[in-house]
Amino acid sequence: MESVQFRDIPEAGIDRALSLSYLVFHENPEDEKRKHHHDLLRGCTRIGAYEGEELVGLVAAFPFTVSVPGGELPCPCLTFVSVAPTHRRRGVLSGMLAELFARATADGAPIAALWASEDAIYGRFGFGPATLGHTVEVDSRRPLALRITPDDRPLRLIDPSDAPGVLGEYYDRTRAERAGRIARGEAWWREEWLVEEDEEDDELSPPRVVVLGAPDEPVAGYAIYRTRTRDDAPGLVRLDELEADTPAVAAALWRYLASIDLTGLVRAWGRPVDDPLHLFSADRDQVRVTGEFPALWVRLVDVRGALEARSWAAPVDVVLDVRDGRLPANEGRHRLTASPEGCTYERTEDPADLTLDVRDLAACYLGGTKTAALLRAGLATEHTPGTAAALDAALHTALLPHTVDEF
Numbered sequence: 178m179e180s181v182q183f184r185d186i187p188e189a190g191i192d193r194a195l196s197l198s199y200l201v202f203h204e205n206p207e208d209e210k211r212k213h214h215h216d217l218l219r220g221c222t223r224i225g226a227y228e229g230e231e232l233v234g235l236v237a238a239f240p241f242t243v244s245v246p247g248g249e250l251p252c253p254c255l256t257f258v259s260v261a262p263t264h265r266r267r268g269v270l271s272g273m274l275a276e277l278f279a280r281a282t283a284d285g286a287p288i289a290a291l292w293a294s295e296d297a298i299y300g301r302f303g304f305g306p307a308t309l310g311h312t313v314e315v316d317s318r319r320p321l322a323l324r325i326t327p328d329d330r331p332l333r334l335i336d337p338s339d340a341p342g343v344l345g346e347y348y349d350r351t352r353a354e355r356a357g358r359i360a361r362g363e364a365w366w367r368e369e370w371l372v373e374e375d376e377e378d379d380e381l382s383p384p385r386v387v388v389l390g391a392p393d394e395p396v397a398g399y400a401i402y403r404t405r406t407r408d409d410a411p412g413l414v415r416l417d418e419l420e421a422d423t424p425a426v427a428a429a430l431w432r433y434l435a436s437i438d439l440t441g442l443v444r445a446w447g448r449p450v451d452d453p454l455h456l457f458s459a460d461r462d463q464v465r466v467t468g469e470f471p472a473l474w475v476r477l478v479d480v481r482g483a484l485e486a487r488s489w490a491a492p493v494d495v496v497l498d499v500r501d502g503r504l505p506a507n508e509g510r511h512r513l514t515a516s517p518e519g520c521t522y523e524r525t526e527d528p529a530d531l532t533l534d535v536r537d538l539a540a541c542y543l544g545g546t547k548t549a550a551l552l553r554a555g556l557a558t559e560h561t562p563g564t565a566a567a568l569d570a571a572l573h574t575a576l577l578p579h580t581v582d583e584f
């Protein structure tokens with residue numbers, strides 16, 4: 178490992194970095210996709226691991242902004258993480274992440290995040306699954322059975338090229354309501370959400386965007402979806418995103434999706450775990466959760482900065498003993514004093530009320546995991562009874578965190 182050095186990959190090195198990435202991800206994309214990846218990497222921090230002049234590892238990070246309870250934070254979002262098969266398990270990834278954490282600290286970004294290719298990789302680096310997603314299927318061969326009355330205002334299909342303008346402001350409001358959401362710029366909308374051909378399934382239609390509310394009214398909800406029909410299976414509506422102001426608006430959008438002619442299945446990937454659909458659908462055989470997966474993995478690079486940046490639902494005054502084997506500045510006992518008015522997190526010699534690993538604190542940070550659940554799983558130790566309950570009341574968010582932008 179002494180022979181490997183970590184330094185920025187210059188713009189002229191992006192093609193080489195992509196070749197390494199295609200090698201490790203077993204890909205051979207067309208020119209258009211290569212150009213797209215090139216453009217993405219140009220906008221990223223790019224840390225390379227070099228043995229002499231040979232690039233043997235790459236970590237890139239988008240300079241995204243992610244919503245946290247009560248606000249948002251700059252957050253390097255890791256992507257294209259690749260180590261040459263000839264250099265694996267020699268600490269190359271570990272070295273690149275150490276470099277990335279050092280830069281995040283220097284840049285004042287208290288958290289970092291990623292989507293993991295394999296669950297087993299990132300816990301040891303202090304990342305915890307902070308948002309979860311559900312895969313949901315609706316059998317739409319029969320009318321969607323609902324327990325509430327859908328909003329009867331008109332639905333309209335809009336031109337996807339108009340969607341960033343029509344939906345951008347609305348989406349930003351949803352980011353404030355749910356932690357874990359990425360701020361989307363115009364290019365991200367167009368290239369990740371509204372691109373003509375789906376990256377993974379070229380049989381899918383171009384994106385369709387349906388909005389509830391007349392053109393002269395504010396948007397009350399929307400859905401982005403694609404369709405596919407085949408001779409051997411019911412036609413598919415693949416739902417990419419659905420947001421709604423009220424349950425009635427959500428019901429109207431789900432009913433629309435489930436009643437599109439020549440289709441018999443709605444499949445939604447990455448729905449929030451607390452999607453109200455599960456309560457207002459009248460037939461749970463018709464609406465089924467078919468999978469659950471960790472979505473955004475978060476690293477509290479600067480625990481103090483991260484905790485002080487979020488809002489708190491209830492008062493709490495406890496000493497946390499945080500274990501962090503990679504970033505010593507986070508390690509040890511700190512007094513967390515938080516309330517809806519604000520939060521301080523100061524080093525202390527007082528005895529600990531609760532001991533936990535930084536990866537598990539990260540899983541709780543956006544409100545998606547309870548510290549009481551960590552206790553039940555044997556992952557945290559409560560030294561003062563009632564600490565986990567008090568901490569959970571303070572960490573509580575009205576809606577569960579949710580991330581659907583995969584990067």
Ligand SMILES: CC(=O)SCCNC(=O)CCNC(=O)[C@H](O)C(C)(C)COP(=O)(O)OP(=O)(O)OC[C@H]1O[C@@H](n2cnc3c(N)ncnc32)[C@H](O)[C@@H]1OP(=O)(O)O
Pocket residue numbers: 201202255256257258259260261264265266267268269270271272291292293294295297298301
């Ligand atoms: C955000 C993203 O981009 S996710 C994409 C991640 N990339 C991939 O999956 C592409 C294919 N894989 C690779 O390129 C590499 O194997 C990587 C990046 C996953 C790991 O890189 P390496 O340089 O081998 O990791 P490194 O040597 O630093 O490993 C550190 C520790 O993690 C462990 N580890 C690394 N990869 C894995 C894995 N896939 N599964 C389980 N453990 C792993 C190592 O065993 C090691 O453990 P130790 O500290 O107990 O010895």
